[in-house]
Amino acid sequence: MCEARLLSVCKAVPEADLARLAGTTTMIELDKGQVLIREDDPSAYLFNVTAGALKIYKLLPDGRRQVLGFLFIGDFLGFGGQTNYGFTAEALTPVQLCRFPRQRFMRLLDECPSLEHEVLGKASSELSCAQEHMVVLGRKTARERIASFLKDLSIRTERLDRSIEQIHLPMTRTDIADYLGLTTETVSRVFTEFRQQGRIRLEPDGNVHLLDPSGLEAIAEGKEPRSRERTPARK
Amino acid sequence: MCEARLLSVCKAVPEADLARLAGTTTMIELDKGQVLIREDDPSAYLFNVTAGALKIYKLLPDGRRQVLGFLFIGDFLGFGGQTNYGFTAEALTPVQLCRFPRQRFMRLLDECPSLEHEVLGKASSELSCAQEHMVVLGRKTARERIASFLKDLSIRTERLDRSIEQIHLPMTRTDIADYLGLTTETVSRVFTEFRQQGRIRLEPDGNVHLLDPSGLEAIAEGKEPRSRERTPARK
DNA sequence: CGACACCTTGACCAACGTCAAATCCGGTGG
DNA sequence: CCACCGGATTTGACGTTGGTCAAGGTGTCG
Numbered sequence: 198m199c200e201a202r203l204l205s206v207c208k209a210v211p212e213a214d215l216a217r218l219a220g221t222t223t224m225i226e227l228d229k230g231q232v233l234i235r236e237d238d239p240s241a242y243l244f245n246v247t248a249g250a251l252k253i254y255k256l257l258p259d260g261r262r263q264v265l266g267f268l269f270i271g272d273f274l275g276f277g278g279q280t281n282y283g284f285t286a287e288a289l290t291p292v293q294l295c296r297f298p299r300q301r302f303m304r305l306l307d308e309c310p311s312l313e314h315e316v317l318g319k320a321s322s323e324l325s326c327a328q329e330h331m332v333v334l335g336r337k338t339a340r341e342r343i344a345s346f347l348k349d350l351s352i353r354t355e356r357l358d359r360s361i362e363q364i365h366l367p368m369t370r371t372d373i374a375d376y377l378g379l380t381t382e383t384v385s386r387v388f389t390e391f392r393q394q395g396r397i398r399l400e401p402d403g404n405v406h407l408l409d410p411s412g413l414e415a416i417a418e419g420k421e422p423r424s425r426e427r428t429p430a431r432k
Numbered sequence: 433m434c435e436a437r438l439l440s441v442c443k444a445v446p447e448a449d450l451a452r453l454a455g456t457t458t459m460i461e462l463d464k465g466q467v468l469i470r471e472d473d474p475s476a477y478l479f480n481v482t483a484g485a486l487k488i489y490k491l492l493p494d495g496r497r498q499v500l501g502f503l504f505i506g507d508f509l510g511f512g513g514q515t516n517y518g519f520t521a522e523a524l525t526p527v528q529l530c531r532f533p534r535q536r537f538m539r540l541l542d543e544c545p546s547l548e549h550e551v552l553g554k555a556s557s558e559l560s561c562a563q564e565h566m567v568v569l570g571r572k573t574a575r576e577r578i579a580s581f582l583k584d585l586s587i588r589t590e591r592l593d594r595s596i597e598q599i600h601l602p603m604t605r606t607d608i609a610d611y612l613g614l615t616t617e618t619v620s621r622v623f624t625e626f627r628q629q630g631r632i633r634l635e636p637d638g639n640v641h642l643l644d645p646s647g648l649e650a651i652a653e654g655k656e657p658r659s660r661e662r663t664p665a666r667k
Numbered sequence: 668c669g670a671c672a673c674c675t676t677g678a679c680c681a682a683c684g685t686c687a688a689a690t691c692c693g694g695t696g697g
Numbered sequence: 698c699c700a701c702c703g704g705a706t707t708t709g710a711c712g713t714t715g716g717t718c719a720a721g722g723t724g725t726c727g
Contacts, residue, residue: 338683380685
């Protein structure tokens, strides 16, 4: 009977089965900075975020880090690797989650097709997000990456709150850099550039106002004039 | 009753339901270069590759391209965007596919939990692949990207054929570049470097021999000293 | 044999990374 | 209330990886 139920996978579970789900579910709380799951650990549990924000990331042996995404209320966490987690998850803020034992949850899927539908839907939309992010990482410039990032957060914020032109960044510049395949310095420089251009306003507490959403949108989509464009040969 | 059945999602369908699935399924064939689905088109069908290879990609307005992946026999294609495709799919070789009407297929999922399990499994493992590729795109050098690419193909080849140290590249250098977030020139230069170091042998028909799998593995994982070359060139 | 698409190679260059230092800011303790 | 500390952020100078541009090579097919 959690408050986030309408946002979570649980919304797909009919009343009759809800008790069974609840019986095996534990409420978990984490402080900022605490690690929820560790890459390559056996995936004994699945989770549903009911409050707060997390980052998930993978590490290379030499310490390079790729942040795969940020999770907020309603996000589901755990599918992917069949037997072991494929990434580390760490709290960006104090976090509250529902924890489901993996085996039990999987068994419940058999008996509750609407739940499996819901989970498949979550997996599909995560896959879409991942594919969109590949475009960002593979083909966009630093400015385009930052603009895409701000736009994405704005859209996700919109789905929860209603304010679309003010967003909150619970993560550090380093997290953003590791998400976008950049360095903190580059992230900082682009933020400064956008600020000086009047496109955003940065507050010290991590709030950001999008003063020029459509301009950011244009940059994000690569519709902005770039110095050199691939146009039909000029000679 | 297709030959690829044991590799495809259909393997999860019990005999009883198989007729219903078959009744709505069409066999599709494409020539090299033909487009199967186009980004943003309504997703009326889902597909299962039964022969050949395809690439899937997204385009930016100015023509920049990100190849999201390559599909081979057994790969499933179509989930993701709920109502429209999220990418274009184009044949790299002559291709054969099973085509399922989306609506019908979705309805069949309700009645056949093992099929839905299978699809969810495919979606999950695609998500894992996508996340792994984010690390490649966001945090690896050109050499590491190429080494990762060769290793991935080697592992996928292993699952189908048995040869792990000889792989085939049905795609062009440009496709590889657009998959790895590089340019054709860089891909070509790294191939040349690996060839000169005796790590690979390139044949004109697209076959590649991995002469030094463990060296490539080390490079792919970023375990290689970031400095200069290694091992004497064997040519 | 020639056209064409693909691939390789070379010279140059710029976007972004690296390294270093200054600044900001929240928290802590006197 | 204020001085101080440490981590986060910003800013600047400079370097490098990989992109750009251009030319030439190679294989295929009609």
